[in-house]
Each structure stands twice: as C-alpha cells, then as structure tokens.
Amino acid sequence: MMASNGLPSRTALRRSRCCTRDSSSLGGSSGTREIAAMNVDLTEIEPVERRVDTLLRAETDEGTYLLVVESQGQPDDRKRGSWPYYLSYLYEKYRCEPVLIVITQSSATAKWAAQPIQLGLRGWESLTVRPLVLGPENVPVIADEREAVRDVPLAVLSAMTHGRGRHAPAILESLAAAVQTIDRDSAAVFVQFVDSCLVDPQAKQMWRDLMTAIQYFWRHPLAEQVREEGREEGRIQQCAEMVLRVLEWRGIPVSESVREQVDACTELDQLEVWAQRAVHVTDAAELFAEE
Numbered sequence: 001m002m003a004s005n006g007l008p009s010r011t012a013l014r015r016s017r018c019c020t021r022d023s024s025s026l027g028g029s030s031g032t033r034e035i036a037a038m039n040v041d042l043t044e045i046e047p048v049e050r051r052v053d054t055l056l057r058a059e060t061d062e063g064t065y066l067l068v069v070e071s072q073g074q075p076d077d078r079k080r081g082s083w084p085y086y087l088s089y090l091y092e093k094y095r096c097e098p099v100l101i102v103i104t105q106s107s108a109t110a111k112w113a114a115q116p117i118q119l120g121l122r123g124w125e126s127l128t129v130r131p132l133v134l135g136p137e138n139v140p141v142i143a144d145e146r147e148a149v150r151d152v153p154l155a156v157l158s159a160m161t162h163g164r165g166r167h168a169p170a171i172l173e174s175l176a177a178a179v180q181t182i183d184r185d186s187a188a189v190f191v192q193f194v195d196s197c198l199v200d201p202q203a204k205q206m207w208r209d210l211m212t213a214i215q216y217f218w219r220h221p222l223a224e225q226v227r228e229e230g231r232e233e234g235r236i237q238q239c240a241e242m243v244l245r246v247l248e249w250r251g252i253p254v255s256e257s258v259r260e261q262v263d264a265c266t267e268l269d270q271l272e273v274w275a276q277r278a279v280h281v282t283d284a285a286e287l288f289a290e291e
Helices: 010-020 079-094 107-113 145-150 152-161 168-181 184-197 201-214 222-230 235-249 256-264 268-278 284-288
Strands: 054-060 063-071 097-103 117-121 124-129 132-134
Touching: 054 184, 063 079, 063 184, 079 097, 079 117, 079 124, 097 152, 107 132, 132 152, 145 152, 145 168, 152 168, 152 184, 168 184, 168 201, 184 201, 201 235, 201 268, 235 256, 235 268, 256 284, 268 284
Parallel strands: 063 097, 097 132
Antiparallel strands: 054 063, 117 124
C-alpha cells in the first residue's frame, strides 16, 4: 500500500516490522514466530532444465518486448514459481521487458491462470506477476477464410484457443489458407506457434498435414523430423495417407475409387500435387482434374 507521498503506508510498515522484530518480543499469537539466517549465495549449482513453450522478440513503437508464451492445458500450481522465474531471468539476460502470455483451450484453466501471482507481504508484495490470458472466452472463433485473411494474427490465436472443439477443422483450414497470403518468414513463425500450442493429437496432425501440403511447414526445423520419417520406404504411403486425411478432416466424402487411385499412385511429385489440391477442393474427384 502506498501513501499519498509515494512512501509505504503505515499498515505496510507495521506488517514489515512484524516480519523483522525479534520473536521473543511478540506479544500476540500472530506475527513472526522465528527468523533464521540463510545462505546469501543465490547461484544455481545444479543445472535445471527450464523451457518456455515459445519465446518471441517483438519490436514495437514503444520499445522491445519479449513475449513469453505458455500453453496451459490445466491448472498447475508449480507455475507460481516457474513463471516469475522465467520473467526475472529473461529480463536479467536480455534487459527487455518480458510479457507473459498464457494460452489455453479451457475456460476453467483461463480463470485459474488469470489470478495474479503475488510474492511478499500481504499489502506490500515484492513481486506481482499478472499473466495475459487468452482462452475460449475472450478469443473469437475464426472459421471463415475471409475473416482469417483479414486478421491472420487473430486467426492464429483462434486456432490455439479453440483447437480441440467442434470448430477446430474449419478454423485450421481457414488459417491454412490465410498464412499463404502473408510473407513466408511471418508464416513460418505462425506455423510453429500454432503447432506448439495445439494439445489435441488429431488437431495437431491435421495442422501438420495442412502445412505439409502447402509447403510452409517444411521450412521450419520441426519439419526435419517429418522429413526423416518420410525418407524411409514408407514415404510415398505416408503422403498418400495425408491426402486422404486432409479430405476426411475437411468433411469431404472420399469414394472407394478415389481412395484406390490415391493409394495406387507411386509418384511422390503427383501425390504432393494432390495434397495441395486437397486443401481447397470441394469434391474429392477434383484432385484429378486436368489429368
């Protein structure tokens, strides 16, 4: 609490004295019971692996910010310690203002994550962390291609917050079309951003199939794993399965004759052409147009 002159209020000072006066002088049951000296060396001896989900550097008119993006599936009280650590570490290392952004597909988790993390005395906190929470309650569903093209960043957030609901296929399909309208470097960042935040395995695989089909996904290191798998003898079969999966996830009926023609193809270049068409066609037979 601050007084009008900008100094700590009397209430805050009283609470501070409660934590520092000798325990033998305490007259009541409340207050400090014991004070013990601790090691002043804060150096971490044992290496502990700490990773954020995504870290982005944003240059704005107001200055440079580090966007610390965490995908949160459910409440986790361990974050009360790790999130403040991430922000302090990044500020100390880069001397840029860090911004914690929590993305979730759960309304309950969004409510939990929005609670400030306050460390210190009650009424005189030494550190307060207030995450910017994006969830299904405050991010709209962008399932229309034209809307996605008009605001690609918002479409990206829509995919990350609604990526496991009934709208997921339409959202991902619209976003796949939208990223083709922006520069490749930005598209590559958005592609990886979405991939890291999709928690539903089927939605994640659909997104990777869509990105493979339009070849943006292949520009990111994440694609190396897919390519290595593809270099094995099952690469052609994998590509054929991808063509059919994209059609099925888009809700387009696949006849037996179409399935047989795709499965029978042994030319990888042809399958890649069909994969690109699978993202846009309205009828499975259109895969083979002009052939």
